[in-house]
Amino acid sequence: xxxxxxxxxxxxxxxEGQATQFSTLSPGQRxxxxxxxxxxxxxxxxxxxxxxxxxxFFIGRxxxxxxxxxxxxxxxxxxxxxxxxxxxxxxxxxxxxxxxxLKKVLSGDLGESVMTSxxxxxxxxxxxxxxxxxxxxxxxxxxxxxxxxxxxxGASKGRWPDHLVRVIGLFGYSTPVFWMGLVALFIFYxxxxxxxxxxxxxxxxxxxxxxxxxxxxxxxxxxxxWEIFRNALSHLILPGLILAYFSLAYIARMTRSFMIEQLxxxxxxxxxxxxxxxxxxxxxxxxPNIMVPLITVIGLSYASLLEGAVLTETVFAWPxxxxxxxxxxxxxxxxxxxxxxxVVGAVFIGINAFSDFLYKVVDPRLRNS
Amino acid sequence: MSATAQSESLRQxxxxxxPQSRRQAVYGNVWxxxxxxxxxxxxxxxxxxxxxxxxxxxAAPLLSFGHSPYEQDLTHRLAAPNVTHWFGTDELGRDIFSxxxxxxxVTLTIVFLVSVxxxxxxxxxxxxxxxxxxxxxxxxxxxxxxxxxxxxxxxALAFAAALGPGIENAVIAISLTAWPPYARIARAETATIxxxxxxxxxxxxGASTARILLKHIVPLCLSSVIVRLTLDxxxxxxxxxxxGFLGLGxxxxxxxxxxxxxxxxEVILDQWWVATVPGIAIFIVSLGFNLLGxxxxxxxxxxxxx
Amino acid sequence: MSALLxxxxxxxxxxxxxxxxxxxxxVSFTLGRERxxxxxxxxxxxxxxxxxxxxxxxxxARVSAQKLSLAGQDLRDLPExxxxxxxxxxxxxxxxxxxxxxxxxxxxxxxxxxxxxLHLRTSRADARKRALAMLEAVQIRDPELVYQLYPHQxxxxxxxxxxxxxxxIAEPDLLIADEPTSALDVTVQNEVLRILDKLVQDRGxxxxxxxxxxxxxxxxxxxxxxxxxxxxxxxCGASELSKATHPYTRAxxxxxxxxxxxxxxxxxxxxxxxxxx
Numbered sequence: 010x011x012x013x014x015x016x017x018x019x020x021x022x023x024x025e026g027q028a029t030q031f032s033t034l035s036p037g038q039r040x041x042x043x044x045x046x047x048x049x050x051x052x053x054x055x056x057x058x059x060x061x062x063x064x065x066f067f068i069g070r071x072x073x074x075x076x077x078x079x080x081x082x083x084x085x086x087x088x089x090x091x092x093x094x095x096x097x098x099x100x101x102x103x104x105x106x107x108x109x110x111l112k113k114v115l116s117g118d119l120g121e122s123v124m125t126s127x128x129x130x131x132x133x134x135x136x137x138x139x140x141x142x143x144x145x146x147x148x149x150x151x152x153x154x155x156x157x158x159x160x161x162x163g164a165s166k167g168r169w170p171d172h173l174v175r176v177i178g179l180f181g182y183s184t185p186v187f188w189m190g191l192v193a194l195f196i197f198y199x200x201x202x203x204x205x206x207x208x209x210x211x212x213x214x215x216x217x218x219x220x221x222x223x224x225x226x227x228x229x230x231x232x233x234x235w236e237i238f239r240n241a242l243s244h245l246i247l248p249g250l251i252l253a254y255f256s257l258a259y260i261a262r263m264t265r266s267f268m269i270e271q272l273x274x275x276x277x278x279x280x281x282x283x284x285x286x287x288x289x290x291x292x293x294x295x296x297p298n299i300m301v302p303l304i305t306v307i308g309l310s311y312a313s314l315l316e317g318a319v320l321t322e323t324v325f326a327w328p329x330x331x332x333x334x335x336x337x338x339x340x341x342x343x344x345x346x347x348x349x350x351x352v353v354g355a356v357f358i359g360i361n362a363f364s365d366f367l368y369k370v371v372d373p374r375l376r377n378s
Numbered sequence: 379m380s381a382t383a384q385s386e387s388l389r390q391x392x393x394x395x396x397p398q399s400r401r402q403a404v405y406g407n408v409w410x411x412x413x414x415x416x417x418x419x420x421x422x423x424x425x426x427x428x429x430x431x432x433x434x435x436x437a438a439p440l441l442s443f444g445h446s447p448y449e450q451d452l453t454h455r456l457a458a459p460n461v462t463h464w465f466g467t468d469e470l471g472r473d474i475f476s477x478x479x480x481x482x483x484v485t486l487t488i489v490f491l492v493s494v495x496x497x498x499x500x501x502x503x504x505x506x507x508x509x510x511x512x513x514x515x516x517x518x519x520x521x522x523x524x525x526x527x528x529x530x531x532x533x534a535l536a537f538a539a540a541l542g543p544g545i546e547n548a549v550i551a552i553s554l555t556a557w558p559p560y561a562r563i564a565r566a567e568t569a570t571i572x573x574x575x576x577x578x579x580x581x582x583x584g585a586s587t588a589r590i591l592l593k594h595i596v597p598l599c600l601s602s603v604i605v606r607l608t609l610d611x612x613x614x615x616x617x618x619x620x621x622g623f624l625g626l627g628x629x630x631x632x633x634x635x636x637x638x639x640x641x642x643x644e645v646i647l648d649q650w651w652v653a654t655v656p657g658i659a660i661f662i663v664s665l666g667f668n669l670l671g672x673x674x675x676x677x678x679x680x681x682x683x684x
Numbered sequence: 685m686s687a688l689l690x691x692x693x694x695x696x697x698x699x700x701x702x703x704x705x706x707x708x709x710x711v712s713f714t715l716g717r718e719r720x721x722x723x724x725x726x727x728x729x730x731x732x733x734x735x736x737x738x739x740x741x742x743x744x745a746r747v748s749a750q751k752l753s754l755a756g757q758d759l760r761d762l763p764e765x766x767x768x769x770x771x772x773x774x775x776x777x778x779x780x781x782x783x784x785x786x787x788x789x790x791x792x793x794x795x796x797x798x799x800x801x802l803h804l805r806t807s808r809a810d811a812r813k814r815a816l817a818m819l820e821a822v823q824i825r826d827p828e829l830v831y832q833l834y835p836h837q838x839x840x841x842x843x844x845x846x847x848x849x850x851x852x853i854a855e856p857d858l859l860i861a862d863e864p865t866s867a868l869d870v871t872v873q874n875e876v877l878r879i880l881d882k883l884v885q886d887r888g889x890x891x892x893x894x895x896x897x898x899x900x901x902x903x904x905x906x907x908x909x910x911x912x913x914x915x916x917x918x919x920c921g922a923s924e925l926s927k928a929t930h931p932y933t934r935a936x937x938x939x940x941x942x943x944x945x946x947x948x949x950x951x952x953x954x955x956x957x958x959x960x961x
C-alpha cells in the first residue's frame with residue numbers, strides 16, 4: 010500500500026517528497042475506475058440473475074405436477090392437450106426451453122396466476138408497495154437504533170452495554186420471526202389493544218385512499234385522510250417493529266464488532282495523544298472508519314428483511330409480496346410462486362451487489378488503487 | 379491405584395507438554411479445547427441445551443409419560459395447561475407436551491440430515507476448487523457465488539413447493555441453499571494448505587488427488603466447517619420451522635414445532651399456549667446452537683471478535 | 685537546567701490471571717530540555733513508562749509514583765479533562781508505524797490540523813497555513829499536494845514525518861518518541877532522525893526517545909536510561925556508555941555486531957535472574 014522509494018539505475022536515491030512517486034490519479038482516471046467497477050457490478054448482477062432464472066426454470070420444469078394439465082385441466086381431450094403442449098414449447102429440448110423461458114422473463118411475462126387470473130407480474134407490482142413500506146420502515150428503525158447502540162456497546166467493551174447488545178443480538182438470531190409476530194399480536198393487539206390487528210387497515214377503511222405511491226402512510230397523508238393515516242400506522246407499527254428488531258439486532262451486533270476492531274487501532278491512541286476525549290475519538294476517528302462497511306451491513310439487512318417479510322406478512326395478513334408468495338403456495342400456483350421467487354430473489358441479489366459496489370466506491374483506500 | 383490417583387495421572391498424561399504418541403497429542407488437544415470451552419459459561423449453556431435436546435429426542439417415549447403425541451381427544455380440545463396435560467391440548471385434543479417432546483426428534487433429524495448433505499457437498503466443491511485451481515476453481519466458485527447470492531428462505535420455499543411437502547423435501551430444499559458458505563470455507567483453507575510442503579511430499583510419494591484430498595486436506599478443513607455448521611444450525615432450524623409453519627416440511631400427524639405454531643395461529647387470541655409453547659422450544663434450541671457455535675468459534679479461532 | 689519532567693519511583697502494575705505484573709518498578713529520572721533515550725527489550729517497561737507519562741494506560745493499570753510532574757504540575761491522579769489540556773499541547777507522542785497510527789479515512793491536512801482545532805482557536809485559513817508550514821518544516825517538498833493525500837498514499841518515511849508534524853504543530857514542551865524509526869527502512873531512519881533532531885533543538889523541547897536500538901539511541905541522545913524487567917538498570921551520558929557498569933548494559937553493547945570486528949559467533953545476553961529483583 011505504501012509507495013516505495015524508487016531507485017534510479019545509478020544507485021542514487023530519489024529524495025523523498027518528490028511528486029513523481031505518488032499514486033494520485035487524475036479525476037478522469039478516478040472516474041474511469043468507478044466506471045469499470047460499475048461495469049463489473051452490472052456483469053455480476055446479470056450473471057447471478059441468469060443463474061436465478063435457471064433455478065426457477067429448473068424448479069418449474071421438474072415439479073411433479075404436469076404443467077400442461079395445470080393449464081388445460083384434467084378433462085381436456087388429447088388434441089387440446091397436444092396443442093397446448095406444443096404451444097408451451099414442451100416438445101423442444103431443455104436448453105431451448107430455458108432460452109424461451111428466459112426470453113419471456115426478460116420481457117416481463119411471468120405467466121398467469123391461477124389464483125388471481127392476472128399476469129403474475131402485475132400482481133407482484135400491485136403487492137410490492139406494501140412490502141416496501143414494511144421493509145423500509147423496519148430498516149430505518151434498525152439503523153437509527155442499531156447504529157448508536159452498536160457504537161455505544163463497542164466503546165463500552167466488557168461493561169453492561171456491551172453485554173446487552175450481545176444478548177439482543179443473540180435473541181435476534183434465535184427467535185422465529187413468525188412466532189414473535191404471533192405472540193406480539195396476541196399481547197399487543199389481543200390483550201392490550203394498543204395496536205391495530207392484521208391487515209393494513211381496519212375493515213371498512215379500504216378504498217377510501219386512492220393509491221398513488223401505494224405506500225399508505227404517504228398516500229393518506231397526501232390526501233389529508235388523517236384518520237386513515239392513524240389507522241394505517243396502528244396496523245403498520247407492530248409488524249414494522251418486529252422486523253425492525255431483527256434488523257437492529259444484526260446492525261447493532263455488526264456495528265459493535267466493527268467498533269471494537271477500530272478502537273484497538275493505533276490511530277485511536279494517536280487521537281487521544283492529540284488531546285481528544287475518548288468519545289471524541291469514537292465519533293470523529295473510529296466511526297468514520299466503520300461507515301463504509303456499515304453501508305454493506307445495512308444493505309444486507311434490508312435484503313434479508315425482504316425474506317423475513319415473507320413470514321411476517323403471512324402472520325399479519327399483510328398484503329405484500331411475501332404473503333402473495335405464501336398464498337400462491339397454498340393454492341399450488343407455481344407460476345406465482347416462481348414469479349415471486351424470481352422478483353424477490355432479483356431484488357435481494359440487486360441490493361447485495363449494490364451494497365458491495367458502493368463499498369468499493371466509497372472507501373478512500375480503494376478509491377485510488 | 380485409587381480413583382483419584384488414576385484421574386490425576388490421566389490428567390497429567392493429557393496435559394503433558396511433550397506427548398509421546400500421536401494419540402496422546404490428539405487427546406491432549408481435545409482436552410485443552412474442552413477446558414477452554416467450558417470456561418465460557420455461555421458456551422457451556424449451549425452445550426447443555428443441545429445435550430438436553432438430544433436426550434429429549436432419544437427418551438421421547440419415556441418423557442411423554444404415557445401420553446401419545448397422536449392420540450386425539452376431541453372432548454378435551456384446546457384445554458389450558460393442567461395436571462394431566464402440562465402444556466394443554468391442541469385443536470384436536472392432542473397432548474402438547476408430548477408433541478413438543480416428539481418434535482425434538484423431527485428437529486434433530488433435520489439438523490442431522492442437513493449437516494450430512496451440506497458438509498460433504500461444500501467440502502467436495504471447495505477442496506476440489508482450492509486444490510485443482512485454474513478453470514475448475516473459477517467455474518466452481520462462480521457457481522458457489524451465484525448460489526450464495528440467492529435468498530435462502532424464498533428459494534427453499536420454491537423448492538419445497540415444487541417438490542411437495544415432506545421432511546425429506548424440506549431437507550433438500552434447505553440444503554440446496556445452505557451449502558455455499560462451506561464450499562467457500564473449504565476452498566479458502568485448501569488453497570492455503572495446498573501450498574504446504576507436506577502436500578508436495580505426499581504428492582511426490584505418488585498419492586492420487588483423491589487420496590490427498592480425502593486423507594490430508596479434508597481433515598484440516600473439518601474444524602472450520604464444524605464451527606460454521608454449528609453457527610448456521612440456528613438459521614437452518616428457523617428456516618425449517620418457517621417451512622413447517624407454512625405447511626411444508628413434516629406433515630401431520632407428525633409433531634413438528636413450526637407446524638404446531640401454525641395450527642395454534644387460529645386460536646392465538648384465546649388459547650395462546652398452543653402456538654406459544656412450540657415456539658419457545660424452537661427459540662431455546664436455536665439459542666443453544668448459537669451459544670454452542672460461538673463457544674466453538676472462540677476455541678478454534680479466538681482471533682475473531684464475537 | 686530546570687527540570688521539565690520529574691519522575692520519582694514510578695510504578696505501573698497490571699492485573700493478570702496468574703497474579704499481578706509489575707511492568708514498571710520504581711523508575712526515577714528527571715528530564716530537562718534535553719534528549720533522553722530509554723533503551724530496553726520488549727517487556728522492559730519502556731513503552732509503558734512513556735504511556736504513563738501521558739496518562740494513557742488502560743483503566744485496569746495501577747499507576748503510582750512518589751513524584752510525577754511536568755514543569756511543576758503534578759500529573760498524579762489528574763482528572764481526565766486536565767489531561768486533555770496537556771495532551772497534544774504540552775506533551776505529545778510520536779508512535780512507531782504511521783501505517784497504523786494515522787487515520788486511514790482522513791486526509792493529511794485534517795489530521796495535522798487536529799491539535800490546533802482541539803487546543804487553540806484558529807481560523808480555518810490560519811490552521812491550514814500552519815499545517816502547511818509544519819509540513820515544510822518536516823522537509824516535505826510539496827506540502828500543498830501532501831496536504832490532501834490520504835495515509836495509504838504515503839511511504840513510511842513520509843508518513844512518519846506527517847506524524848511528527850502532527851504532534852509538534854501545537855508546540856509542546858515534551859515529546860515522547862516511541863520507537864519512531866523502528867518501522868522504517870534503515871536508509872530512511874537517518875532522514876527522519878535528522879528532522880526530529882532539528883525540530884527538537886530549534887524549539888528547545890524535551891525529548892524522550894524510546895527504542896530497543898542502543899546504537900541509534902546512543903548516537904542521537906544526550907543521556908541514556910537502560911531498562912530491564914521494569915527497572916532502570918543504568919543511567920549515564922550517551923558518550924559514556926562504554927564505561928557502563930551494569931552487566932546487562934555491557935552485554936547489550938557487546939552484542940552489537942560491528943563490521944570492523946568480524947566474529948565467529950555473535951554475542952548474546954546471558955540473563956541473570958538477579959537483575960529482576
